[in-house]
Amino acid sequence: MDASDNPTDGAAAGNPPKRRRIVQNQSHRSNNACRRCKVKKANYTAALEERVAFLEGQLAERDANMTQTHPQPAPNSAAVNSPHLQAPFQSPANTINGHDFNAPMPCAVSVASNVQQSPEKLELRSSNQATVTVFTLLEAGSQDRRNNLPELPSPEIADALFESAYLYTQARYCIVDWAIVKQWHNDRVEICSGAQFGQGPSKIGAFFLWIVYAIGARLIPTTKHLSSRYYDYALTYLRVVHDADNLLTVQGLLALIQYHCRATCGPSPWHLAGVTLRICIEKGYHRQASDPTLTEYEKEARKRTFWCAYVFDRMISIALQRPFGLDDRDIDLEEPINVDIFCMDPAGLDEARRTNSHQLTSMSFALHHLRIYRFKSRISRLSRPQAFGASNQEILQLLGELDDWRLEVPTRTDDHSIPQQNEDRTQAMYLQTALLLIRPVLCRDIVDHDLIVRFATIAADACENGKEICFRAQSHTSAIQMYNSFYCGITLLQCLALKPDALPFRRVLRAIKACSNTLAVYTSSVDAASTLARLFDKLSDHRFSDVDSSVIRPGSPSAIVFLRKVAFSDPSQAESLLQAVPDDEDTVVSGAENMDALLTLTEPMGASQWLNWEDPFASFEFNDFELS
Numbered sequence: 001m002d003a004s005d006n007p008t009d010g011a012a013a014g015n016p017p018k019r020r021r022i023v024q025n026q027s028h029r030s031n032n033a034c035r036r037c038k039v040k041k042a043n044y045t046a047a048l049e050e051r052v053a054f055l056e057g058q059l060a061e062r063d064a065n066m067t068q069t070h071p072q073p074a075p076n077s078a079a080v081n082s083p084h085l086q087a088p089f090q091s092p093a094n095t096i097n098g099h100d101f102n103a104p105m106p107c108a109v110s111v112a113s114n115v116q117q118s119p120e121k122l123e124l125r126s127s128n129q130a131t132v133t134v135f136t137l138l139e140a141g142s143q144d145r146r147n148n149l150p151e152l153p154s155p156e157i158a159d160a161l162f163e164s165a166y167l168y169t170q171a172r173y174c175i176v177d178w179a180i181v182k183q184w185h186n187d188r189v190e191i192c193s194g195a196q197f198g199q200g201p202s203k204i205g206a207f208f209l210w211i212v213y214a215i216g217a218r219l220i221p222t223t224k225h226l227s228s229r230y231y232d233y234a235l236t237y238l239r240v241v242h243d244a245d246n247l248l249t250v251q252g253l254l255a256l257i258q259y260h261c262r263a264t265c266g267p268s269p270w271h272l273a274g275v276t277l278r279i280c281i282e283k284g285y286h287r288q289a290s291d292p293t294l295t296e297y298e299k300e301a302r303k304r305t306f307w308c309a310y311v312f313d314r315m316i317s318i319a320l321q322r323p324f325g326l327d328d329r330d331i332d333l334e335e336p337i338n339v340d341i342f343c344m345d346p347a348g349l350d351e352a353r354r355t356n357s358h359q360l361t362s363m364s365f366a367l368h369h370l371r372i373y374r375f376k377s378r379i380s381r382l383s384r385p386q387a388f389g390a391s392n393q394e395i396l397q398l399l400g401e402l403d404d405w406r407l408e409v410p411t412r413t414d415d416h417s418i419p420q421q422n423e424d425r426t427q428a429m430y431l432q433t434a435l436l437l438i439r440p441v442l443c444r445d446i447v448d449h450d451l452i453v454r455f456a457t458i459a460a461d462a463c464e465n466g467k468e469i470c471f472r473a474q475s476h477t478s479a480i481q482m483y484n485s486f487y488c489g490i491t492l493l494q495c496l497a498l499k500p501d502a503l504p505f506r507r508v509l510r511a512i513k514a515c516s517n518t519l520a521v522y523t524s525s526v527d528a529a530s531t532l533a534r535l536f537d538k539l540s541d542h543r544f545s546d547v548d549s550s551v552i553r554p555g556s557p558s559a560i561v562f563l564r565k566v567a568f569s570d571p572s573q574a575e576s577l578l579q580a581v582p583d584d585e586d587t588v589v590s591g592a593e594n595m596d597a598l599l600t601l602t603e604p605m606g607a608s609q610w611l612n613w614e615d616p617f618a619s620f621e622f623n624d625f626e627l628s
Contacts (some may be wrong), residue, residue, distance in 0.1 A: 149236070150229040152192050153213065158185070161216030161223065168219055170341060171365045171419035173311050174304035175254040177247075179342045181208050195237060203240040204248060210234035211255045218262045231259060250279055250305050257312050270320065273312045277325040280309050286331045296349040303336045307370050314373045318380070318436070319480055321570055328377050335370060338363050364410040365420050372405055372429055379433075382440040383568070390441075392448055398437055399454075406430045424469055431462035432484055435491050442494045443564050449499055456495035456502035460511035462488035467514040470521055479529075482522040483571055486532045489515035489540070494563045496543050497555025505550060512540050531574045538581055539563065558582075 153161065162185050169175050184191050184205040191209060194202030214230035217223040241252040253276040260269050280286055285306040289299050313325045339352035341362040379398060382390055390398070409426050438455045441447060466485035492511055495502050503511075516537055522529035542559060543552050555563065566577055 149233050150226060152188060153226075157223065158188060158213065160220065161213045163216070164219045165212045165216035167416075167419045169215065169258060169419075170362055171421050172369045173308040173366055174336070174341065174363075175258050175308055176208060176212065176251045177301055177304075179344055181212060182342065184209055185212075200240060203237040204244065207234050207237035207241050207252060208248075208255065210237070211252070211259060215255065215259050218259075227259075228263075231263075246283075247285075247301060247305055250276055250283075250285070250309065253279070254305070254308050254312065269312070270316050270322075273309070273316050274325055277309045277313045280306050281326060285309075286326060286333055288332050288334065296346045296353075297344050300336055300339075300349060303333060306333060307336065311370060311373045314377055318376060319483065319571075321568065324377065324380070328374070335367060336363060338367055360410050360413055360418060360420075362419055364418075368405075368408065368410055369421075369429075372433055375401065375405065376433055376436060379437050382437065392451060395437065395441055395451070399434065402430060402433055402437070424465065424472075428462075428465050428469060428484075431458060431465055431488070434458045435462060435488060439491060439494075439567050442491070442498070442567070447498055452495050452499045453502050456492060456499070459488055459492035459495060460503060460507055463492060463511040463515040463518075467518045470518045479522075479526045482519065482526050482529050482532070485515055485518045485522075486536055487567065489519075489536050490563065490567050493539055493543060494560075494567060496552055497560050497563055500543075500552040500554050505552065508552060512543075516540070528571065528574060531578055532571075535566070535574060535578045535581065538578070539566070 152158070162182075166178055170178065187205075188209055191202050191205040195206035210230050211234040214227045214234060217227035217230055238252070241249055253272060257269050257272045257276065260266050260272060285302050289302060294302075310326070310331075316322075317324050337349070337353050338357060338359075338361055339349060343349060343352075406426065410420070412420055412423075435458065438458065441451065442455065463485065466481065466488055470481065470485070489512065492508075492515070496508065516533065519529055519533035519536060523533055543555075562581065569577060
């Protein structure tokens with residue numbers, strides 16, 4: 001130790017302790033510290049220089065675009081007259097069996113090209129700078145992490161990642177063209193090595209390989225730590241996929257949405273889904289294909305891609321209680337046919353279309369999943385600001401249609417090569433959809449008691465189903481599942497407030513306990529769970545009598561109104577709701593302070609509230625529990 005560090009020197013003589021001073025002799029500790037920091041400093045400097053260069057390029061591009069009176073399409077965008085004009089790249093990597101998936105589709109000015117325009121022009125095209133979030137921030141974020149890119153996984157790991165991503169996502173929707181991605185996967189060494197040397201087609205293939213590996217890695221506990229690194233590698237090729245401006249661009253965005261449904265940072269799936277759906281609309285993917293030169297396989301690829309974008313839009317919009325990006329009345333596209341996803345033979349596709357077979361294929365569960373979201377879209381008219389008031393008979397008829405959907409679930413098989421969902425997931429989707437139908441009815445001034453009994457039974461079943469899925473060992477942590485469990489419990493409390501004897505007491509206690517325990521489990525993995533757990537516990541305590549805890553008491557008028565507000569609130573408003581709930585339900589919420597708090601909950605979220613909400617929302621796994 002240096003003499004100057006001895007606390008007894010000087011102090012014993014009554015002098016103040018000496019300060020540390022720089023010595024001329026060698027200091028091994030200082031040198032060692034510098035060596036440890038040298039690599040970090042070098043990497044930081046390189047990343048900073050890359051970031052500055054990137055921003056300078058963006059500014060230069062903005063200055064160039066601001067001189068234009070009208071936005072012009074990018075060179076590779078839709079200012080073409082034929083979908084079969086040559087794309088920037090042509091090779092077997094993106095032309096399979098004679099089908100060119102790189103050819104741009106005709107349109108006026110593409111959304112993808114608009115992200116190249118200045119912020120002033122972007123503001124005219126979208127709200128909240130959504131396109132900037134999607135492309136600019138994605139690519140900018142990758143600049144700082146390119147010094148730590150991973151090696152190509154071993155054949156065994158690569159196969160496991162591909163299979164995991166395929167089986168999980170294809171059981172719900174078609175995020176990519178798996179027939180093409182599988183060919184790229186089989187040639188992954190050539191594809192990835194070619195991408196490193198600047199070959200355009202290989203870069204497109206490399207993007208899809210790395211993003212699929214990133215999705216698969218998050219589904220396997222032993223590879224989860226590699227997911228973000230695979231994602232970073234995929235981002236290095238994002239610009240090439242963006243510039244393709246065709247069906248591959250949409251599929252690339254769908255894969256990014258799927259990844260960010262589990263990611264803890266990055267752009268919001270709300271923004272990604274919005275841009276993706278608008279590109280589909282811009283290119284006419286929501287309309288029946290009228291081009292006679294399109295092959296049967298190309299038509300199926302377009303249908304699968306659009307309906308996947310549709311499901312993501314409905315899923316996120318329902319979760320956030322925001323408007324849909326496209327009205328169902330503007331869609332005249334058929335659903336994909338029930339045929340194996342890897343079938344590219346025109347004769348086989350035509351035969352499947354004519355026979356309309358109900359046999360189990362790799363598309364069966366995805367089609368069943370799509371139909372429930374089309375049903376959810378239909379019943380959304382019951383809860384809009386200008387809601388359509390359905391009669392009790394119509395509500396029962398809709399519940400009957402939902403029962404039919406549950407009975408039409410594809411027959412499961414022991415063949416694990418076919419994507420399929422287990423029975424718990426189907427039951428969860430059924431219950432969640434039923435609750436979406438129930439909630440508007442519970443807001444009426446007068447509700448039929450028989451309906452309340454049926455609604456309470458469904459809500460209690462949903463609470464217990466959520467607990468079973470949450471406690472299952474192989475279940476993945478999902479914020480959307482946590483929110484679903486919360487709203488199941490709130491719906492049950494609404495029913496009990498209207499009719500305390502709707503269910504036997506033991507059944508009520510079991511369901512409330514299941515919901516409370518489920519929310520408690522999620523507090524360790526989802527930030528918003530703690531607030532919702534406290535809110536639910538506080539509201540559920542109001543349902544039990546202070547005199548006799550085995551008695552469920554009816555809700556006061558103010559409590560019924562408050563539960564309605566909770567049921568239709570945005571999840572980001574949970575903290576405000578917790579502060580607004582009265583300690584005593586018998587206290588009428590009529591004070592100015594409490595009433596102001598309630599009234600603010602009915603206002604739509606602004607931009608600042610969106611930003612606060614995006615962080616927890618970015619970690620949603622939309623396709624795990626169902627609302628997905």
